[in-house]
Amino acid sequence: MAVAIVVQSVPFLRCLSQTQNPITTNYDRQPRRQARLSIPNSKYPQSPTTTRQVLEEIPHSIKTIAWNNLIQTHISNNDVYGVMVIYQQMLLRGVRPDKHTLPRILTASSRLSGSKFYGKQIHGHIFKFGLCSDQYVLTALMTMYATHDGVDVARVLFEQSSNKNAVSWTLLVKLCTKEDKHILAIRTFKQMVDLGVEVDAIALVTILEACAGLNSLQQGKKVHEIARKFGLESDVLVANSLIKMYLECKSLKDSRMVFDQLPSKDVISWTSIICGYVNNGEINEGLKLFRLMNAEGIKPDSFTISGILPACGRIAAQKHGKEIHTYMYRNGVDSSIAVQNSLTNMYVKSGSLESAVKFFVRMKKKDKFSLTIMILGYSLHGRGELGVELFREMENLGSKVDDAMYAALLHACNTSRMVEEGRSYFRCIRAPMLEHFTLMVSLLARAGLFGEAKAFVDTWQIEMHPEVHRALLHGCRIHRDRKMAKRIIELLTEMEPLNAENYVLLSNLYASHAKWDLVEKMGETIGDMGLRPNKAYSWIEVRNKVHVFGVGDVSHPRSEMIYYELQGLMKKMKEEEEFVFDTDFSLHDVDEERECTPIGHSEMLAISFGLISGKGAIYVTKNLRVCRNCHSSAKVISKIVGREIVLKDPNLFHHFKDGFCSCGDFW
Structure with missing residues (x-):
């Protein structure tokens, strides 16, 4: 059903019956009454004194281009009310607005309360001055009506225009996408291509956003073919949008292909592909690309850092996280509050609560996300009471508790x-x-x-x-x-x-x-039933290499030493500590065994390997909850060897030290 756009004359369009300088239009050569702009003074503060002084000093003979420059200056300074006053005076002096004036006035009016009131007045002026067919003016009007009445009204305006071009077609696609009408956006783009309208990089970027929003790999590949046909596949803007679209459609392979074929990559290209690998669980590849990015001389920005830090939020990547933090400090990478929150979260998730606390304390500005990260961080490390205490101390921040x-x-x-x-x-x-x-x-x-x-x-x-x-x-x-x-x-x-x-x-x-x-x-x-239970496994990083252990694993090159060390520890536990094995019905690392003996459990093998591989704290991660026997064994081992053992399971970090665990045996 067609939608009629009616330009109201009163109160949106005010005219004077007679003026000293009547405006004679070029398109009909007939004298017309002067257009006026109605500005309710009660709604807005008075224009700054400087603006009024400038207006008083402007000679009456000044041309439209000078008024346009004055309007643009006020827009740049965000003085939108001043813009409307200048435009009002421009009309009162009989100066004819042109195709550069009216779109700027529409832009300024959109930032005011009651912007639709002004928008319709200005549409009346556009009609009066015969500028409806100008492409620059048309796109400004389409944007205004789409903002207030939706893309359907903007489409009617577009269809009524006799002078459509690539810019207005692309804008219509963009407006459809903005309202999440992705199918309509794709249909509009197809119609644009079928009519032979020139397709440029901006049009391709716009339609790829719609394909990504629809998660349509099929449509995305069709657009990719069009980009290749027009020779725009290697354009960095188009390529970056293709990478993003393929990632949104869960096609990491296609996104990497576009990335590898791109001759000139910018920071957005690198950030997109790095984040794609990290978000798809390909942590090591994400870190590898981050290092390659630096080697290529591309400086990461805050978005790159925020994207790579989650990859370091695990025990095995703690060293990488510290390296990235050091890189940021030395290279002056922008430390926005979002990046600082990501750093805090990285230290929490990688097992270094002490580093997280130090960094949190040094943050000059904190928000509700900062506080939430630290409360959860204390909790994950078995210090929940400190998280509650921190919340009480910072309740006066004024942040809304979500x-x-x-x-x-x-x-x-x-x-x-x-x-x-x-x-x-x-x-x-x-x-x-x-x-x-x-x-x-x-x-x-x-x-x-x-x-x-x-x-x-x-x-x-x-x-x-x-x-x-x-x-x-x-x-x-x-x-x-x-x-x-x-x-x-x-x-x-x-x-x-x-x-x-x-x-x-x-x-x-x-x-x-x-x-x-x-x-x-x-x-x-x-x-x-054909069911496959999750197999328990644990991993530990030693000398920049991740070593993974399963139940009763004997595949490791140093297995003989690992079991020898573990058997010696078990003997000491029984003789010196009078250790007694417990029975438990949580998930165990047992297959055919009929008792839960920790000597073959994955986390114990990883701990034993850590003990024979060097000095200092041992960091181990397990994919399943640690069983009671392994928990008790780790406590005793930490006392026997005098080393801290940090064991992370899906629910908690267990810090074993001097025969005690941070969880208080409550997990």
């Missing part, structure tokens, strides 16, 4: 067993999400308040979420409530019949009761 910060606070209360504080923070959340519910159930269950936890689940009607039952299960593990654990695990197998980890949990529970016939039966069930 859902992410409440989640961090509840996590901190979890690790520090601060039940009353957790209840208090939960009551402050206006619209709790599943994450908040799960953390609250976990807090109550880990504290042994199973009755209150069950009542909480019933009250909020969240019993259908598996995450909630896993939170209860963690409490059962801590408090050795095998009976309740069995009921929860059986319920989880019903809720998630294709989740292999639930059957492994049940198998481990049977193993803790030495019910080996049921363990074997559960193994057969897992096999018959």
